[in-house]
Amino acid sequence: MNLFGTDTLIIEQPWGTGRHLLGTRYRVDVHSEHDVPLASVRDRRGLGPLRALLRTTGFSGRTAFDLEVAHLGQPLLLVRKGAGKPPTRVSRPDGTPLGALHKESRTHYALLDPTGQRLCYFGDVAAFTQGAIARRDGGRVRRDVLRLRPGAPEPARALAVALGLVFDVVRGVGTNHTGGGGFDFSVG
Numbered sequence: 001m002n003l004f005g006t007d008t009l010i011i012e013q014p015w016g017t018g019r020h021l022l023g024t025r026y027r028v029d030v031h032s033e034h035d036v037p038l039a040s041v042r043d044r045r046g047l048g049p050l051r052a053l054l055r056t057t058g059f060s061g062r063t064a065f066d067l068e069v070a071h072l073g074q075p076l077l078l079v080r081k082g083a084g085k086p087p088t089r090v091s092r093p094d095g096t097p098l099g100a101l102h103k104e105s106r107t108h109y110a111l112l113d114p115t116g117q118r119l120c121y122f123g124d125v126a127a128f129t130q131g132a133i134a135r136r137d138g139g140r141v142r143r144d145v146l147r148l149r150p151g152a153p154e155p156a157r158a159l160a161v162a163l164g165l166v167f168d169v170v171r172g173v174g175t176n177h178t179g180g181g182g183f184d185f186s187v188g
Contacts, residue, residue, distance in 0.1 A: 001036055003069070003076055004158060007148045008033040011164055012141040015133060024055040026067055026175055028165055039071045041079075041165050060174030069165060077158070079166050087112060088170050090162045098155045101163045101170045109170060111159040119159070125152040126160040128167070 003009070010031040028041040044066045047055065054063050062084055069077040075093035087100035097114040101122075104110050109122040122128070129145040146164035148157060163170055 001032055001034075001038070003030065003038045003071065004161060006032050006038065007150055009038065009146040009148075009161070009164060010035075011144040011146060011167075012134075012136060013168075015140040015142045024052045024175055026065060026166070026169065030165060037071075039069050039076060039165070041067050041069050044068045044078075055175045061169070061172035063174060065166070065169050065174070067166060067169070069162070077162055079162055079169070081169055085172065087116075088162075088166065090159055098162075099159050101159060101166075103170055103172065109163055111156050111163070113155070119156050122160055122163050125149050125156045126164065128164055130167070 013028045025043050030039040051063050064083045065081045067079040068075050078091045081088040087102040089100050090098045099114055100112040102110045111119045113119050127147040132143045134141055134143040
């Protein structure tokens with residue numbers, strides 16, 4: 001079982017007051033539906049004081065992100081987004097581009113090939129459920145679920161996985177959730 005061979009991914013990030021107000025580093029853990037750890041997503045480098053400060057504000061989603069998707073210390077994907085609203089670039093660990101992710105509207109996310117041509121929309125190859133608040137290891141987490149359509153072609157499948165893992169970066173929220181939609185907070 002691995003990240004790219006599994007059709008259902010459980011994507012979790014820490015959730016709580018401290019994370020909402022002071023969280024500056026992107027952190028996501030991924031499990032299979034049978035609770036097998038498959039990957040983690042983390043910032044690759046230090047942020048610097050200005051970017052760290054901006055990440056605690058509503059400007060977090062407009063800061064640059066340089067993320068690594070890894071499993072047991074082995075990089076699987078690199079995900080980069082520049083400052084502002086450029087497409088989020090996805091590449092293999094050796095730097096070979098897979099494509100890009102681009103928010104076209106509030107509900108449409110395009111999966112692009114390395115030249116910038118649209119392959120398809122995210123919803124064509126995956127279903128994504130956002131933000132159920134749950135518990136893991138004694139702490140609260142926001143649990144998203146990504147269900148990939150069986151037989152989705154590459155590189156669209158790998159790009160859909162990347163989009164699910166860095167959804168908050170692509171949608172422009174980054175690490176700041178204090179102004180997010182209703183699904184950012186527990187209702188129960």
